[in-house]
Amino acid sequence: MTNDIAEFATDTDVFLLIGTNTSECHPIIAMQILRGLERGAKLIVIDPKKTDMAKKADVFIQLPIGYNIPVLNAMINHIIQNDLYDKEFVEKYTHGFEWLKETVKDFTPEKIEKETGIDKELIIKAAEMYAKGNPSAICYTMGITQFTDGTYGVMETSNLALITGNIGKKGGGVNPLRGQNNVQGACDMGALPDVCPGSAKVFNPKTQEKVLELWGYPLNPKPGIPLTKAPHLMEEGKIKFLYVFGENPVMSDPWTEHFIEAVEHLDFFVVQDIFLTETAQRADVVLPAACWGEKEGTFINTARKVQRVRKAVNPPANLDPDWKVICNVAKRMGLKGFDYKSAEDIWNEVRKFDPAKFGGISYERIEKVGINWPCPTEDHPGTPYLYGDHKSFLPDGKFRLAPITYTDDKEKRIIIEKELREKFGIPDDYPAGVGCPSEKPDEVYPCMFTTGRKVFHYHTGTMTRECKPIEYGADMLGAVIEISPDIAEERDIETGDYGLLYNKRGKIAAKVVVNPDLRYGTIFTTFHYAEADGNELANPEDLDPLSNIPPLKMSIANIKKISEEEFFKIRKEILEELEPELAELKRR
């Protein structure tokens, strides 16, 4: 996030939530937004599902799945055409305004209405409301990113914030709400294929110098493999060893069946987790570790705030925290430099590695309240909102407006991008691109299918499903498939019937709930439940060309009604495949 969460309650004038079910997936952030609304702030929600936040919104645009770019372009177009943009900001601090202006020209609210049935007045109202807000904040999550054009969707949110001058303002900004307490932290620590701590690229000579100086090892300048490409490489035998920490890829990766098949090809498979997850059941070795309440350390939250966590209880059987397990493995391998005494030791090394961001954040200073990076020195107060000086992180200090257009045909994507670049003379290293849908409904699979979270469960349910008040208390329904009323009517399905949801990649069976909050032709389910995991149907191909993220939020599928008997049969098959250890126990 460019801004801090607390600013939502105190400073934000207009909220634009796009592709986020904030109250279900980020209840704490939703609380701050609600405080803002109570203060008189306005709320715009853009989502295929009429979420609880949408029900509280001043403007709600129910767009088709994966149609973010045209809608955002139409808003940008309306703002530019009606002179609602911040001319001073655009002129002084940005590049490429003319390119953007010309690119979005075709995207009129009228065109959007013609293509999708969204009332053009809604788009105009949203655009005007956002442009007039002082400041306006954009929040987004996976409803923007997990598409084949996810990165371009993110660039569009940045365009919108830049032309209205909402960057570098308290309460404004572009705010990706991270999915976990420590995603920001994991990325900052270099848990990505191509970076070291502090987002320093591995192929950068400066990074290599630093690594050699600090750790005494030469750094491989070749970026690693993104997770989404790993299953293919495992099949080809190019990855022979896999070590999974606290993740459950059997359930969280798209096209579950493929991943399960791929791990069979590994020579050795290690899982480190606190429970015997679906993934751990397939491992050669499972290493236990202390859980979040049983260890010391820091988390970096979505607002870049470094926060201390403290041990509440002792881990069972004197288990070690994850860092210690890794150090022990490294020592057994004969590696030097893993003699840390505590989590604080490691943090102090991080401060040395990237002093510009973390240099001033000592354990003493975050004893009670966290500090947002960048914080270079001990007397620096931290940076709750970025770009206060209107300077970007780019060498010339200017922000770039990225011209993004849209096509219905993904095959034409590369040609259109080429045309776009040639038309305006955009250099190759300047961000510009073409959005497109990864799959379109056809005769066999006429419904759009997307996944999401339920408020009471966390991801693949590894932890929350072990908690009885949550599993039996808050979550009374269990795994369900939600369908829009038109799909239900066409197939004569009622709430409470059993349904089989299927596409070319997989199938799941569950009870059906007819949900009028969904846009027509849409099916929704979660990825919390091993017995009915929406990711079995998700698309692992059509990766985003820039970030390699698969279009997890957009697939095509079909649904049919099944009898209770059939349902039992399918459920049993799925469970046996997914939980081999459990199935083995049952047979005994």
Added chain:
Amino acid sequence: MQVVRENKFVIADPKTCIGCATCMAACYQSAYERGKLATPRLIVTRTEHGVMPNQCRQCDDAPCANVCPVGALTFGEDSIELHEEICIGCKLCTIACPFGAIRPASEFMPSVDYRLEPEPALTLESVIGLKTIAVKCDLCKGREEGPACVEACPTGALKIMDPKNQEKMISQKAQKAVEKTVQTGIAN
């Protein structure tokens, strides 16, 4: 002067509710700890325009208690009380309740790991040997701190309405309304 007996009740404010269902988890835990049937007594309900938990309003002339054939539902001191051990599971109360706040339910046996059963337990109804009874909000009777849901609600959307503070609230509102009329009357 006529003495009026009024029940307490828990109610949510849909404006502040974010539908997080923490109340349901707290409710389950409270019921479990007090030895009651472990299932939530309030259900977060989504409608076209919003979301909030729905639970028993503890009606003073409660239709559920009036129809109960065995006296499992009785008029208590400050609420409608349900005696779980007497309930025969006839479900008449669920028909009588105008709020849909009372429902038949049963619970999993804590000692059985249903995942290891030969047939996976999908819903409680499919498990043989469970008795179904009516469940409704009992204001966490026996819990010193009062209703667990009110305590757990992170946004303060859930409130307990006491006859005493209700009187105060009504008179405050009346004062305000009269004051407004009087003032506008003078202005005219």
